[in-house]
Amino acid sequence: MANLYISGPVTGKQHDNCTDFYKARVWLVEAGYEAFVPHDIVEPNDNHRTAMLLCINELTGRTQKPGVRHPVPRYDGLALLEGWEQSEGARLEKTVAEACGIPVKTVDEWLEAGRE
Numbered sequence: 001m002a003n004l005y006i007s008g009p010v011t012g013k014q015h016d017n018c019t020d021f022y023k024a025r026v027w028l029v030e031a032g033y034e035a036f037v038p039h040d041i042v043e044p045n046d047n048h049r050t051a052m053l054l055c056i057n058e059l060t061g062r063t064q065k066p067g068v069r070h071p072v073p074r075y076d077g078l079a080l081l082e083g084w085e086q087s088e089g090a091r092l093e094k095t096v097a098e099a100c101g102i103p104v105k106t107v108d109e110w111l112e113a114g115r116e
Contacts, residue, residue, distance in 0.1 A: 003034040003074065004110060005059050005102075007093040008081025010051075016044065020081055024107045028079060031114035035079065052089055056096055077103045079110045 006024050010016045021037045028035040041058060042051045059078070062071035078097040084090035084106075097104050105113070 002076040004077045004079045005036050005075040006079045007090045009083045009087035031111050073102050079107045
């Protein structure tokens, strides 16, 4: 089961866009993925710098997988919410994921891939 990190716009969105993040998680889980929402570790009063430190640290975490000698990324992919292009944080997370070899697709693309 692939483990996905959900990324998207937060700042300036009603309730920090929690609704869209949690809906995406439900859809991805129903499609057979595990899905992480940054709101689970970022507190509402955290400033942008703290939020990004927490999120980038989470995204770049490593794990050991059975039969693999070296550590691999904790996440098998980054799932982008609609409007990610206007989010400084989401653009940074996309760049970091790509630099670390973590596949990046929109939520819809992951959902489509899960149906195949």
